[in-house]
Every structure is written in C-alpha cells, then in structure tokens.
Amino acid sequence: MKPQLLAIAISMLAASCTQQANNNAPEQLPLRKYIAEPILIGAAVNQWQVAGTCDKVESDVLLHNFNCITAENCMKSEVINPQKGVFDFTLADEFVDFGVRNNMTIIGHAPIWHSQLAPWFCYDDAGNLVSADTLKQRIHDHIFTIMTRYKGKIRGYDVVNEAIEDDGSYRQSAFYQIMGEEFIDYAFQCAQEADPNAELYYNDYSMNKAGKRNTVCELVKRLKSKGIRIDAVGLQSHMGLDFPNFEEFETSVAAFINAGTRVQFTEVDLSVLPNPYNLEGAAVESDFEYSLDKDPYRESVPDSVKTQWNERMAQFFGIVNKYAEHVNRVTFWGVTDEKSWKNDNPIRGRKDYALPFARNGKLKLN
Numbered sequence: 001m002k003p004q005l006l007a008i009a010i011s012m013l014a015a016s017c018t019q020q021a022n023n024n025a026p027e028q029l030p031l032r033k034y035i036a037e038p039i040l041i042g043a044a045v046n047q048w049q050v051a052g053t054c055d056k057v058e059s060d061v062l063l064h065n066f067n068c069i070t071a072e073n074c075m076k077s078e079v080i081n082p083q084k085g086v087f088d089f090t091l092a093d094e095f096v097d098f099g100v101r102n103n104m105t106i107i108g109h110a111p112i113w114h115s116q117l118a119p120w121f122c123y124d125d126a127g128n129l130v131s132a133d134t135l136k137q138r139i140h141d142h143i144f145t146i147m148t149r150y151k152g153k154i155r156g157y158d159v160v161n162e163a164i165e166d167d168g169s170y171r172q173s174a175f176y177q178i179m180g181e182e183f184i185d186y187a188f189q190c191a192q193e194a195d196p197n198a199e200l201y202y203n204d205y206s207m208n209k210a211g212k213r214n215t216v217c218e219l220v221k222r223l224k225s226k227g228i229r230i231d232a233v234g235l236q237s238h239m240g241l242d243f244p245n246f247e248e249f250e251t252s253v254a255a256f257i258n259a260g261t262r263v264q265f266t267e268v269d270l271s272v273l274p275n276p277y278n279l280e281g282a283a284v285e286s287d288f289e290y291s292l293d294k295d296p297y298r299e300s301v302p303d304s305v306k307t308q309w310n311e312r313m314a315q316f317f318g319i320v321n322k323y324a325e326h327v328n329r330v331t332f333w334g335v336t337d338e339k340s341w342k343n344d345n346p347i348r349g350r351k352d353y354a355l356p357f358a359r360n361g362k363l364k365l366n
C-alpha cells in the first residue's frame with residue numbers, strides 16, 4: 001500500500017474507533033441541548049432493548065442518546081428473587097453487561113418496593129405476615145445478594161421505592177405493617193453495608209405534593225441523623241399536560257436539596273392523553289376501562305398539543321437546569337413512545353406520546 005493510502009486508512013480507522021468510543025460521550029448526546037452538564041441522561045430499559053431483540057429504531061435510539069440506564073423491570077423482587085432463597089440473575093446480568101459494554105452508568109431499581117413484590121417476601125407459609133426479625137433477615141439477604149453481585153458495576157440503587165403516600169403518611173405496605181417506617185432505615189443501612197461505594201436513593205412519584213415532600217425531608221434528615229447514608233432523592237416526574245404544578249414541584253426540589261441531599265429525575269415522561277380520573281401519580285395498579293374518546297390521538301397528535309407538550313417539557317428542563325449543581329441525572333422512563341408504560345396506564349391499549357423520542361426515533365423536542 002502506498003504511504004499516503006496507508007496514512008488515510010489509518011486515520012479513517014482512528015476516526016471510526018474514536019466515534020465508537022465516543023458514542024455516549026456527553027457532548028455528543030442530542031439531549032444535552034436541553035439538559036445541562038454534567039447531568040447524566042438516562043433511559044429505563046427493558047429486556048428486549050438490552051438483548052437487542054427490540055425494534056431497530058429503539059435499539060439505535062438507545063445506543064446513541066443516553067449515557068445511563070435504569071432497570072425498568074428486571075431487578076424487581078418478583079423477577080430477581082422470585083422464591084425464598086432463590087435468585088434469578090439472568091435478566092439483571094444481561095442488563096448490567098449491556099451497560100458495561102456500552103460504557104453507560106447503571107442504576108438498580110428497586111430492591112424494596114411494595115409492588116411487583118415477590119409473593120413470599122413478607123409472608124410465612126401459612127400466608128401470615130412474618131415477624132419483624134424475619135423480615136429484617138429477608139431484607140438483608142435480598143439487598144446483600146444483589147448489591148454484592150454488582151459491586152463496582154452499578155452506580156446506585158433506588159433502595160426504597162414509593163413508601164410514602166401523597167398526604168405524607170407512610171404507605172400501609174406489608175413492609176410497613178411489619179416494621180413501621182423502620183423498614184426504610186434498615187434497608188438503607190443494609191445497602192450501605194453491602195456496597196459502601198454505591199449511591200443510595202429514595203424514589204417516589206407525585207413529589208410535588210406538600211405532604212409527601214415533608215415526609216421525604218423528614219426521612220432524609222432522620223437517616224442522616226442516624227449516620228445512615230442517602231445520596232439522592234429521586235423525583236419520578238411522571239407528568240401530564242395539567243400536572244404537576246411546577247411551582248410545587250420546584251419547591252420540593254429545593255426542599256430536598258435543603259434537607260441535605262442531591263436530587264434526580266428518575267422516571268420522566270409527559271403524557272398527552274386525557275386524564276379523566278385526575279390521576280397524578282404512577283400507581284401501577286391503576287387500570288380503567290378503555291374507550292375511544294379517551295384515546296383521541298391514534299392517528300396523530302394535533303400541533304396545539306405538541307406545542308403544549310414542548311412548553312411543559314421546557315418548563316421541566318428549566319427547573320432541572322436551575323438546580324443543575326445538585327442534580328445527578330434525568331432518566332426518561334423508556335426509550336421511544338412505542339414501549340412506554342403510558343400506553344397501558346391508567347387505561348390499557350391507548351396510544352400515548354409521552355417520551356422525547358417518537359415511534360420513528362425522531363427527537364420531538366423543539
């Protein structure tokens with residue numbers, strides 16, 4: 001090969017290597033235009049996206065737009081620890097390997113959550129709630145087994161998810177019935193011991209609500225006063241065209257920071273569909289009857305609605321960026337609109353447009 005040709009070939013090879021290595025470099029992410037440095041830009045991923053057996057569009061969007069992934073379902077207790085003493089790491093291992101391979105920050109979700117809870121977790125063989133000591137042992141083993149396995153690979157965990165109601169009372173979950181609010185403290189303590197280098201988060205929806213805000217702040221302060229680490233509060237940020245009230249939302253962001261922790265926006269989406277039941281949360285149990293009038297955008301979304309969506313997203317990013325120095329990440333709850341959970345909640349089978357990336361992979365943000 002002539003020297004000039006060789007030089008060109010080498011520089012092309014170098015360029016392609018750089019391109020590959022930089023795939024997820026922050027400055028190349030299209031969403032960086034909306035989300036300030038150095039905030040991570042994440043997506044929740046499902047097992048098909050991780051395995052690459054999803055639609056090619058989704059797979060491309062995932063690989064070229066995010067530098068952080070959260071386990072949408074594969075680390076929930078009913079999946080990863082379906083029976084007492086039995087762990088199934090198949091999907092979680094694939095998820096973590098995908099993140100490592102693609103140089104993405106990896107987030108574990110959600111070891112202690114009342115929903116999608118493995119049926120054995122809080123009950124004995126007769127179906128009665130177990131004692132506090134037994135539950136402690138189970139929480140300990142669950143957290144230690146998972147966090148030890150992924151030490152050095154998973155950046156942080158939503159250690160406890162959705163333990164507080166909108167009015168600020170503690171959710172009457174099986175965990176709470178057995179241990180009271182102490183189950184939260186104990187879970188964080190186990191997590192801190194299991195992987196001292198992992199970040200530990202409390203994660204919840206409807207965080208704009210005053211009652212929830214106050215109890216989350218108390219929780220942060222309580223943990224800290226006991227010497228138990230909490231690194232960030234996660235505001236899920238499932239939104240709609242008429243909620244949340246962004247003033248209240250910002251008040252919560254500021255309150256969590258003042259309570260002495262960082263914040264992160266962990267499950268971001270913005271539904272355009274009618275919200276006939278005035279639901280503002282993300283209760284997975286919500287399942288209302290379908291009717292066409294509640295599913296008005298099967299063909300396309302009117303421009304006026306697109307504009308509203310964009311304006312609200314801009315308001316949301318405004319809050320994120322205002323507090324950027326205290327923000328870990330913005331994670332969208334899904335990759336494109338195609339597989340967003342919003343298509344099936346709170347009414348199954350609707351066509352929603354809640355994420356920044358359309359079904360064809362196009363970025364919808366202005």
Ligand code: 9MR
Nearest residue numbers: 072073076116161236267282283284341
């Ligand atoms: O997006 C998730 C969906 O695929 C699952 O069916 C559902 C139940 O496990 O959970 C969804 O994710 C939830 C998350 O884990 C916690 N906050 C609310 C999310 C939306 O329901």
